[in-house]
Amino acid sequence: MDPKDKDLNIVVVDASPLRAAILEEGLRDAGFTRVSLISDMQALARQLYAADPDVILIDLENPSRDVLEQMFQVSRAVRRPIAMFVDRSDSSMIQASVDAGVSAYIVDGLSRKRIRPILEMTISRFNAFATLQRELDEAKSALAERKVIDRAKGILMKRRQVGEDEAYAMLRQAAMNQNRKLIDVARSIVTAADLLG
Amino acid sequence: MITSSMPRPKSRRSPFFRRSRLTVRCGFIPLVDCALPVIARKQGFARAEGLDLVLERDVSWANIRDKVNLGHLDCAHMLAAMPIAATLGIAQVRVPVIAPLALGFNGNAITVSRNLFARMAAMGPVRDGDPAAMAAALARVIADMRAAGDEPLTFGMVFPFSCHNYELRYWLAAGGIDPDRDIRLVVIPPPLIVDSLRAGHIQGFCVGEPWNSLAVEAGLGRIVATKSQIWRLSPEKVLGLRAEWADAHADILAALIRALDRAAVWASDASNHESLARILAEDRYVGAPATMIARILAGDLSLDADGTHVALPDYILFRRAGNSLPSRAQALWLYSQMVRWGQIEPSPQAEALVAQVFRPDLAAPAPPAALPAAAQGASREPVPLLFDGRVFDPKDIAGYLAGFDIGHGGSTPSSQGA
Structure with missing residues (x-):
């Protein structure tokens, strides 16, 4: 320079x-x-x-x-x-x-x-x-998705009396059957649980 | 390959369908007069012409200019003076840009702070709908301030090459105020203009909607003149595109013009104003209250927060005299103001270039074969008429400018030119 x-x-x-x-x-x-x-x-x-x-x-x-x-x-x-x-x-x-x-x-x-x-x-x-x-945005959204999936798993474990692995398998199966993303299914479950109490 | 077991495309925007349409990228700034490209897309007029009109919201006119120049955008919602400045290369790379269509007529206003208006009213008559009387009232305040040794007033506008700049200057000068000596003019982006008025950085501004109405609603501003009063039925925004792109894509351009023309017919129908206001109110377009936009479209204007109200049916228009065409004489009037305020040295070459910028011939229905197109176009072109009654003669710009006491008129070698 x-x-x-x-x-x-x-x-x-x-x-x-x-x-x-x-x-x-x-x-x-x-x-x-x-x-x-x-x-x-x-x-x-x-x-x-x-x-x-x-x-x-x-x-x-x-x-x-x-x-x-x-x-x-x-x-x-x-x-x-x-x-x-x-x-x-x-x-x-x-x-x-x-x-x-x-x-x-x-x-x-x-x-x-x-x-x-x-x-x-x-x-x-x-x-x-x-x-x-x-x-940073990707990390943030991955973290947020992780939280939603964990909540959905928790809801399934409580309502269906299953273990964590089984709850996750249920989510994955539902996602495959409906051709949706796992996170979308998890969101529906969380929303439904919030609405239905 | 599509087979019966595959899910059907969820929307028409899927790649499979999109491939058959031509993508046209159009930039816009969030203002009420971005309506036509928005409506051409939302009401399906562009799709009916086989176009996928992609709207890209931007934050500055400089970005719009650069992105059109670089080909990031195919076309854009531009200030009417921008294609002229680009074609002449004033303070920028010279890129020929044309404007076949106006996207809005009128639609601006001059707003002053409530304090300044109170001073204007205290020193003599102020009459709404009489821009000359309003400018004279402002001149009395400025003379009074100068006698008292006060700092000059500061007014905001949005871009050096804009109708806002030229109309504000014309209006001030008509009142005997020299915009380069008696007052300070500064560029302020519209989203900051109301805050600037509140903070006292400026005492007035000239800007498009919804910003005048937002300043009025906030109890900060008083509208004193509108573009519909200063320069009647004049183009405010145009569809701007590189001349090179227009030449290479004549069919796409024709389709785009048809789509925008249908949007203009739709947006001019008062029965659609409520829907239009609702669409423009969305954050991705203008992001202002739908009720306010509806009042602006109707020309049902609040001049202050105390209930002073006027009905201005032509406050903002998308068509005039049955079309949305800008005229060559209007382009030359804008050029005359660039000369008047020292942005460019006048020359026959520049004038010839400017005469090719607004291209109503690209959008107008074909004239009867018996008449030469140029002659017919010329006879129908509206001649710019300003509120002070002076007649603009596009064939004698120097003579027109010589009639004004204030302004460089091209005689002062202060312009940096191209």
């Missing part, structure tokens, strides 16, 4: 503090020293003018992205107009960033070569966060 690139003033706008922290860490590890976060979307424009960044990174689920569009306009409020990081020569990069769910804005005149490592880091951290999030 060119030593002067370490001083690029980077602002991360992200309503998810966790993802912002992951990205900030990545950028610092890569040697960028001036990284700051904005997570409060009220008066975003004012905060950005005060921060006067060279590079702005913003997640695409953020409705406040449209606020940044205003900064393209030349006006007294904007000392250094911002441009979107879009360039026909870099369409694969744009594609990758939209797929990852992030967009980048840079100060007009800043060379696209200098921002490239920043954007690459951002895309990889966003993708890593999405993977983490997905794994």
